[in-house]
Structure formats: C-alpha cells, structure tokens
Amino acid sequence: MTSHAKPSGTAIPSSAAHARNPGMTLDLDRVAGASANSAAIARRAAQIPARRSLKGAHQAAWLARAVTLIDLTTLSGDDTPGRVRRLCAKARQPVRADLLAALDLPAITTGAVCVYHEMIAPAVEALAGTGIPVAAVSTGFPAGLSPFDLRLKEIEASVAAGAAEIDIVISRRHVLTGNWQALYDETRAMRAACGPAHMKAILATGELGTLRNVARASWVAMMAGADFIKTSTGKEGVNATLPVSLVMVRAIRAYRDLTGFKVGYKPAGGISKAKDALSYMALMKDELGDDWLRPDLFRFGASSLLGDIERQLEHHVTGAYSASWRHAMG
Numbered sequence: 001m002t003s004h005a006k007p008s009g010t011a012i013p014s015s016a017a018h019a020r021n022p023g024m025t026l027d028l029d030r031v032a033g034a035s036a037n038s039a040a041i042a043r044r045a046a047q048i049p050a051r052r053s054l055k056g057a058h059q060a061a062w063l064a065r066a067v068t069l070i071d072l073t074t075l076s077g078d079d080t081p082g083r084v085r086r087l088c089a090k091a092r093q094p095v096r097a098d099l100l101a102a103l104d105l106p107a108i109t110t111g112a113v114c115v116y117h118e119m120i121a122p123a124v125e126a127l128a129g130t131g132i133p134v135a136a137v138s139t140g141f142p143a144g145l146s147p148f149d150l151r152l153k154e155i156e157a158s159v160a161a162g163a164a165e166i167d168i169v170i171s172r173r174h175v176l177t178g179n180w181q182a183l184y185d186e187t188r189a190m191r192a193a194c195g196p197a198h199m200k201a202i203l204a205t206g207e208l209g210t211l212r213n214v215a216r217a218s219w220v221a222m223m224a225g226a227d228f229i230k231t232s233t234g235k236e237g238v239n240a241t242l243p244v245s246l247v248m249v250r251a252i253r254a255y256r257d258l259t260g261f262k263v264g265y266k267p268a269g270g271i272s273k274a275k276d277a278l279s280y281m282a283l284m285k286d287e288l289g290d291d292w293l294r295p296d297l298f299r300f301g302a303s304s305l306l307g308d309i310e311r312q313l314e315h316h317v318t319g320a321y322s323a324s325w326r327h328a329m330g
C-alpha cells in the first residue's frame, strides 16, 4: 500500500492457491514464549491510519478490492430468510454496475455471506451458481458455552446444510486460565468436525484480557489447524482493533515461517468505514504482503462496511455523497 500502486486486479481468485493448514502438535514452549510488547504495538498501530493516503482512481481500486474481501454478515436474532436473500443479492452485486463501469473496474462480488445456522439454507439457495461461499457461525455463537458435543454437532449440521466455511468461537476460559491443552484439543476437534469446510477460529480478543493472551491463543488456534484466525464475534464490548490485528498477523507470519503454511486473517466487528478498511489493508500489505490481500487469506467480518464503500465509490464518480439509507444491506 505504501507504493500506492493500483491493486493488480479486483476479481476474486478462483481458488485458494495455498495448501490448507493441517496444524501441528501442540508446542507449549512456543505458546509460552509468545509475547506482545504493548507499548511498541500501540506506537506502530498509531502510524497505520496516517500512512493511508490513497487518492483518485487507485483509491477506488483499493476500495473495490476491499469489497471482494468482505464476509457480508447478518447475525441478528430477527434475521429472516427474506433479509438473508436481500443480503445475498447485495453479495452478488455489491456495487452498482454503472459505478464500476465509470471507474473502469471489473464486476465483483463479496468474499462470502456470513449467517447463523438457521439461515444457511436460504443463503445457499440465493447464492447458487455464484461461487460465493456461505459462512456459518456454528458453535454456540457468540459465547460458545453450549455443551461441547452439541457444538461439534452444530458444525456438522452446518456443513451438511451447505456452509463452506465455519466460524467457530473458542472457549475464552481456557485462555484466561492458561489451559492451552484444553484450547488445543477443543479447536482440533472442531477442525475435524469441519471436514472440507474451512474453519475460522474466533478468539473474541476483547475478552482475552491481554495482548499476550491474544498472541498465545493465536498460536494454539493455528497449531490446532485453523484456516483463519478471527478477532471477534462483533458482540464483545471491544471488537477488531489495529493493535490486536498486529499481534495476530505477526503470529500468522511466525507460524508461516515455522511451518510453511499460510493462515488467513479476519478482523471483525465495528469495521464500518471505508477508511478503516484501507487501514487494515495497509497493515496486511506491510506485515504479510500481497498474498494476504486476497479472499483466500483475508476477510473483513462486517455488516455495514459495504454501504460506506459504495458511498465512497459513488463520490469518486459523481463528486457527491449519497445518503446512507440508500445503501441498506438487508
């Protein structure tokens, strides 16, 4: 991002170009050695938004890329099949065709649609033939405190219903009590239950107490075979932040250096502005490189980010901002 070059294409790559993370034996020494220098991380995180100075057509291209990285999400108690179908229509055509044409950008879709288990069927139906995966939150989301065997069964039911991606939640108490073996065993079992579906492990970082715990939980989740590590459910008091992201992506980098396997990253919760999306993309590019600016290795978990990006793209074309209500998601 620092070169401010236009991204090399906004179309979604057809398939993951890397092998799935198989996980590894739990290495307690490495987990114990994971640390996070909070002051240095805060300083580095504070620099990231200031380095965002993307202008003109290049900025529009980065924003269009951001759209392809969104797990377009609805996770509400009042979700209905109708709302999910409308959301899927947005996922299929997230930005108006005339805006993309005016900006000389190709047709795009979002990275996925993310829903509760009961909404998988209408989402799968509405996205048939598009290649857009359905992600489901399936382990007693958001607290993850339902009986363990039921959480595994929920994963299996969601995969059977057509979810290609499962966003699991970890047991925060295993982190808070330092029971890394229990966290590893639980996450490993969930990975096995996912089968062919890719697993995103939600750490619920806002409930883990310290950045060191975030680093250690990131390592355990990756050792247990997570395909992605994800910050938050969107329901914690504090959700995705840049400091937490730095800790997690540096753990991803160290895990890649150790094992050769690339684990994806998903910041989620409270990311609703286009400028914030660009900050996260700058962070990914600086810390992990261009591979982590593709949907197979990076997603935003977001329910309202798309609306703001569409407003910014419209502004690029017309010079005026439209009202937010014109960009409703569901």
Ligand SMILES: O=C[C@H](O)COP(=O)(O)O
Binding pocket: 073, 075, 114, 232, 233, 234, 235, 268, 269, 270, 271, 272, 301, 302, 303, 304, 305
């Ligand atoms: O995983 C996705 C989050 O639940 C979405 O959070 P948000 O509604 O704050 O964008």
